Amino acid sequence: MVADAHHLGHAIDISSTSPTPFWRLVRVELRKSYDTRAGFWLLAVIGLIVLAAEIIVLAVVTTQDESIALGDFVAVAAFLTSFLLPVLGIMVLTTEWSQRTAMVTFALEPRRPLVIAAKALVGVLLTLATVAVSIVIGAVCNALYGVIEGSADWTFGWSDFWAFLLTQVLAMLGGFALAALLLNTPAAIVVFFVYKWVLPGLFELGAQLVGWFGDLRPWLDFQSAQNAIWEWSSSGEDWANLVVSGVVWLGLPLAFGIWRVLRAEVK
Amino acid sequence: MSTPTAAASVPTLDVSGTAPTPFSRLVTTELRKTWDTRAGSWLLISTAALTGLVMVIQLIVAVAQDLELTYNDFLTSTNFSIALLLPVIGILLLTSEWSQRTAMVTFSLEPRRPRVIAAKLAVGVALAVVAVVVALVLALVCNLVYGALSDFAVEWDVSVLQTLSFVLFQVVGMLTGFAFAALLLSSPAAIVLFMVYSFVLPTIFGIGAALIGWFEDLQPWIDFADAQTPLIDASMTGEDWAQFAVSGFIWLVIPLAIGLWRVLRAEVK
Amino acid sequence: MITVEGLTRKYGSFTAVDNVSFVCQPGRVTGFLGPNGAGKTTTMRVMVGLTPPTSGRATIGGHLYQHIPNPGRHVGVLLDASAQHGGRTGREVLEIGARTMGLPSSRVDEMLEMVSLTSGEAKRRLRNYSLGMKQRLGIAHALLGDPSVLILDEPANGLDPAGIRWMRGLLKGYAERGGTVLLSSHLLHEVEQIADEMILIGNGRIVAQGDKKTLLAGDATTASTLVTALDNQVLADALAAKGIAVTGAGEGLRVDAATVDVGRVAAENAIVLTDLRAAEGGLEDLFLALTAETQREAVV
Numbered sequence: 130m131v132a133d134a135h136h137l138g139h140a141i142d143i144s145s146t147s148p149t150p151f152w153r154l155v156r157v158e159l160r161k162s163y164d165t166r167a168g169f170w171l172l173a174v175i176g177l178i179v180l181a182a183e184i185i186v187l188a189v190v191t192t193q194d195e196s197i198a199l200g201d202f203v204a205v206a207a208f209l210t211s212f213l214l215p216v217l218g219i220m221v222l223t224t225e226w227s228q229r230t231a232m233v234t235f236a237l238e239p240r241r242p243l244v245i246a247a248k249a250l251v252g253v254l255l256t257l258a259t260v261a262v263s264i265v266i267g268a269v270c271n272a273l274y275g276v277i278e279g280s281a282d283w284t285f286g287w288s289d290f291w292a293f294l295l296t297q298v299l300a301m302l303g304g305f306a307l308a309a310l311l312l313n314t315p316a317a318i319v320v321f322f323v324y325k326w327v328l329p330g331l332f333e334l335g336a337q338l339v340g341w342f343g344d345l346r347p348w349l350d351f352q353s354a355q356n357a358i359w360e361w362s363s364s365g366e367d368w369a370n371l372v373v374s375g376v377v378w379l380g381l382p383l384a385f386g387i388w389r390v391l392r393a394e395v396k
Numbered sequence: 397m398s399t400p401t402a403a404a405s406v407p408t409l410d411v412s413g414t415a416p417t418p419f420s421r422l423v424t425t426e427l428r429k430t431w432d433t434r435a436g437s438w439l440l441i442s443t444a445a446l447t448g449l450v451m452v453i454q455l456i457v458a459v460a461q462d463l464e465l466t467y468n469d470f471l472t473s474t475n476f477s478i479a480l481l482l483p484v485i486g487i488l489l490l491t492s493e494w495s496q497r498t499a500m501v502t503f504s505l506e507p508r509r510p511r512v513i514a515a516k517l518a519v520g521v522a523l524a525v526v527a528v529v530v531a532l533v534l535a536l537v538c539n540l541v542y543g544a545l546s547d548f549a550v551e552w553d554v555s556v557l558q559t560l561s562f563v564l565f566q567v568v569g570m571l572t573g574f575a576f577a578a579l580l581l582s583s584p585a586a587i588v589l590f591m592v593y594s595f596v597l598p599t600i601f602g603i604g605a606a607l608i609g610w611f612e613d614l615q616p617w618i619d620f621a622d623a624q625t626p627l628i629d630a631s632m633t634g635e636d637w638a639q640f641a642v643s644g645f646i647w648l649v650i651p652l653a654i655g656l657w658r659v660l661r662a663e664v665k
Numbered sequence: 666m667i668t669v670e671g672l673t674r675k676y677g678s679f680t681a682v683d684n685v686s687f688v689c690q691p692g693r694v695t696g697f698l699g700p701n702g703a704g705k706t707t708t709m710r711v712m713v714g715l716t717p718p719t720s721g722r723a724t725i726g727g728h729l730y731q732h733i734p735n736p737g738r739h740v741g742v743l744l745d746a747s748a749q750h751g752g753r754t755g756r757e758v759l760e761i762g763a764r765t766m767g768l769p770s771s772r773v774d775e776m777l778e779m780v781s782l783t784s785g786e787a788k789r790r791l792r793n794y795s796l797g798m799k800q801r802l803g804i805a806h807a808l809l810g811d812p813s814v815l816i817l818d819e820p821a822n823g824l825d826p827a828g829i830r831w832m833r834g835l836l837k838g839y840a841e842r843g844g845t846v847l848l849s850s851h852l853l854h855e856v857e858q859i860a861d862e863m864i865l866i867g868n869g870r871i872v873a874q875g876d877k878k879t880l881l882a883g884d885a886t887t888a889s890t891l892v893t894a895l896d897n898q899v900l901a902d903a904l905a906a907k908g909i910a911v912t913g914a915g916e917g918l919r920v921d922a923a924t925v926d927v928g929r930v931a932a933e934n935a936i937v938l939t940d941l942r943a944a945e946g947g948l949e950d951l952f953l954a955l956t957a958e959t960q961r962e963a964v965v
Contacts, residue, residue, distance in 0.1 A: 140666075141726025141739050141813060148734035149765060157764045164761070165752030166790075167582070189607055212596065216588050227495065229748035232715060233806070236742045237765045239714045239731040313435070315583045319484055322591035327476055338457050395715045665751075665792055 149238055154247035155254075162221055162251055171220060172255070175213045179206045179263050183270045191277050198282035200289055202267035207293050210259050212325060214297055215304025218252045219317045222308040231395045241391050249305055256301045260294050292359045299355060299379070306379050309386025312393075324378070329353070351378040417506050422515035423522075430489060430519060439485060440523075447477040447531055451538045459545045466551040470535035470542075471562060472628065478527050482566055483573025483594075486520045487586045490577040499664045509660050517574060524570040528563050561630040568624060568644070575648050578655020581662075593647070594621055620647040666691050666845050667712065667814060671721035674707050681707045683869035684721070689847045689862070691813070694840045696860030697849035700956055704869040705849040706744070709818050713742050725814055737766040741807030741815045746799040746822075751792035755782060755802050758791065759809060766810045776805040781831070796823030804832065815839065817848040821855050833859045853952050867956035880951060889944040890924045893917030895937040903934045919944060 163169050186205050190197045222245075225231040238244050275281025303324070308317040332350050336343040347354065347366075351374035357367035431437045450473045458465045490513075493499040506512050543550030572593070577586040601619050605612040616622060620643040626632045632640070667689040674682040682704040689695040697705050710716040712723040714730040722729065725740055733739050749758055759773040777787050780801040791799065800823050807815060815836070821829050836859060840846050850856045856863060863880060865873040873880055893916055894900040901911045901918055907930055910921045917940060920927050924943050931938050 141728060141733065143726075143728065143734055143739065146734045146738055149767070153765065153767055157761055160764065161761060164757050165750050167752050189604070193607055195607065209596075212592070213588075216584070220584060224750065228750040229745070230750050232744055232748045233742075233762070234765075235715060236713050236744070237737045237762065239733075239736060315484065315488060315587055318584055318587045318591070319481070322587075322595060323480065326591070326595040327480065331476065335457075338461050338463065392717070394710075394717065 148240075149243075151243060151247065154238060154243060155250050158221075158244075158247045158251045159254065162217075162255060165224075168220070168224070171217060175210065175217065175259060176262055178209055178213065179259075180266055182206070182209055183266050187270045187274060191274065194278075196282065197271070197274060198284040199267055199271045200285040202270050203264060203285060203289070203293060206263035206267055207297065210263060210297055211300045212322070214252075214256055214259060214301040215307075215321050215325070216318060217255060218301040218304030219308040219314060219321065221248050221252050221255075222305060223312060223314040223317060226312050227314055229396070235395050242387065245309070245387055245390060249302070252301045252305050253298055256297050257294070260297055264290075264293075288361050289359075292361070295358050296355050299351075299375070302379055302383075303351070306382040306386060309390060310382040312386070312389070325352070348373045349377060351375055417511075419511060419515065422506060422511060423518050426489075426512075426515045426519045427522065430485070430523065433492075435492075436488070439481070439488065443478060443481040443485065443527065444530055446481065447474055447527075448534050450474070450476050451534050455538045455542055458542060462547065464548045465539075465542055465546075466553045467535055467539045468553050468558070468629075470538045471531060474531045474566075478531055478566060479569055482524055482527055482570045483576075483590050484587060485523060486570040486573030487577040487590065488583060489516050489520055490574060491581060491583040491586060494581050495583055497665070503664050510656070513578070513656060513659060517571075520570050520574050521567055524567045525563060528566050532559070532562075555630070558630045561627045561632070565624055565627040568627075568648070571648055571652075572620070575652040575655060578659060579651040581655070581658070598622065617642045618646055620644055667695075667723065667725050667816070667847055668727075669708065669712070669721070669723045672708060672711060672718055672723055673720045674704075674711060674716060675719045680869050682711070682718075685866070685869070685871055686721075687864050687871060687874055689845050691845045692840055692843050693861040694836055694846040694848065694859055695862045695864060696856035697847055697864050697866065698853065698856050698952065699849075699851065699866035701851055703851075703866045703956070705851075705866060706818055707869075708866075709744060709816055709847070709849065712816060713740070713744070715744070735766060735810075737762065737810040737812070739810070739812050739814065741810065741812040741817075743803040743807040743817045743820060745818065746796070746803035749791050749799070749802075752790055754788055754790050755794065755798070756784075756787040758802060759787075759806060762806050762809050768809065772809060776809055779808070779835075780805040797825055797828055800824055801828065804835075813843070814845045815847065817846070819850055820848055821850060821852070829855065853949055865952060865955055872955040873951075890920045890922055890927045891917055891940070891942055891944045892920055892924075892927050892931075892938060893940040894931065895939060899934070900931060900936050900938075903930050903936065 161168070163172055182205055183202055186197070186202065189195070225234055234244060235241055271281050271283065304317070304321050307321050307324070308314075311317045311320065329350070329352055332346050332353075336346045347370045351371075354367070354371040354374045356362075357364075357371050362368065429436070431440055451470050454465070454470065454473050457463070493502060502512055503509055539550055539552070542548075573586070573590050576589050576593070577583075580586045580589065598619070598621055601615050601622070605615045616639045620640075623636070623640045623643045626636045627640075669685055669687050672682055672685045673680065685704070685708060687695075697708070699705050707716060708723075711718045712725065712730060713736075725733065730736060730740065753761075756773060756777065759776055760770065763770060763773050777784070782798065782801055782805070786794075786798060791802075794802070800820060804817070804820060807817060821832060824832060836846050836848065840861070848856070848859070857877065860877075862876055863874065864871060865880075891914060892900065897913075897918055904911050904918075904920055904922075904927070909926070909930075912919045924941055928938070928941060930936075931941075
């Protein structure tokens, strides 16, 4: 067919067109994450919630004369962003479906895995930005605490920093994986919160009631397994638990979801 | 088209013979709209399926592990199913009109918007009641099976008050979702807010109460989820009801009022 | 050029596109014509890789769409002008497209100007666009990468008469410069005025293809004329005397004869004509006849 078309002089000469480079896709996807009002406000709300929470914490500890360290401020931020970032991870992907822009996106870049990878990377970049903002806000609040109370405790190790970073990235990717699996914003958000808040309780209950489930649980409970990161556990089994449960909660939905996106008829 | 009367020089639309859309018709239409889409029917089916699944797991574990269970224990397991998904149904009932842009059609067929919203609210309450009936039947069946399989005697710790409390609990859950939806008119935002409200806020309230003295006294009056807990075992006292009313006003009535005011004034696109 | 070979797409037992083959040549505007639900959109979606075909294939310039690097620079696509994020501004939609294709922002301004969207309109969010404005934006988006092939699904939908005339000129000029254009429509008159080549599809099958003359030549229906005279009755009598069938049509007459025959009768009888033209019904009749079994309304 190609030779035939050349003969007719009607073939499109693609030899001088370079394929869309990955970094350009990433930049475009990054732009798409904040150029709508909904996207912009999601990012702004994450920042504002962290800010408001840190100010409340600062007000509470200074009025109650409690002691606090930088690590505590960061922990508060980590608690909040651990459920806001997954929502971001979900919306990065599902808005393409709910707003039907996937049609245009995949028409301009038919190599769909690259588009998905660019979106995942954008999620990671936004997570890094959120972590940076959280630490800055935490540091400012801690400095204010020092000014008000006379002395500030700057306890915050690098291992905490990396743990914070890694767990937030994993949280975001958890949302992203569910979004890829379900391709529907409300469903993905509901399932994510069930996974995040209901499942640990059920795991706990199951482990108490059923003997063998207690042994199985560490291999399934991705959230508890992430404690290994915070503690920089030296136990090989802890890390094995993390990897196995990560495959269950991140790897499988992501793989199945991407397989689905690749085969899906985009409407 | 009506025929112009001889007397009037400008032809007018004769509306005297047309009855306004009765509320009952709006309700039946809105009810139909909850299940006639694939997303809608799957949400309802998943809710029922999840309710059954949780109870069956509970039943299997109890029988296998020789645990003592009562009828009420089966009902309480709906915390992991109905209590979670009914509010989502309540949210999507309203927000899908905006996300799918059907509000344009809905409000052009019935411009009296408060009646449309009221019809949706009625449908939400009706679905909550249906969900409760399904849960009661499932719990009944599970308890019977449990009685047949387990060594323990079947216990029917059921009362009218308990059942009514259970209905009220689920209806309030649905209404909370509906109120958040009216306030935000966006499915993702309303669902996130609801999840934060039901899972994150109690933790924060707990920390606040532990740290600040006066907050501990205030918390029962602003923590709506906490105020509903006595409903589950039907142990509401006078003060409980007062706290239920005050916190409910904050979390239900205010968002609903602001939301309705917004819907009534909104330009529908 | 676009080549479609034996393309079939089934959804369960429903066959949306049934063994469709055709070629769109460069330098020509090809009109893809058929009633609602005939399979036009599905065919176009398969062309750009959004719908996998059940069998057969569609290539553009000798390549499967998926194999074209940076396809926006070669193929301009407009499938559904409404399928854009309602919260994005018109300019932002083009900006994103330009960035994906690696084009400078100045290209966005050029395109906005070309489709006559003012800078004020370009700053508005798509939610507040009329269908015609979305359509203009969609055409701008398709032309952004200066492609050599255009695939447009119902591009005239929602455009005002001036907009339709503008688009006609734009696409003709584009084809004259050597571009390949495939546009679909369910409006015969729209396609007739712009397309060099026509493909008629009904029920997922191609029922006829060719240029307007070929299509009409293959049609057995006789020519028909619309005529108005100062005194229609005199003309009708004169025509009837020649054995030519006449029916009333609006203020004039519809005559089952070529314009030249009607003119001759009028001249012979010294009848003053105020209007004389060929009835455009030929192609329309053909279209309705060919797609009769797929039409929703019975053809009278």
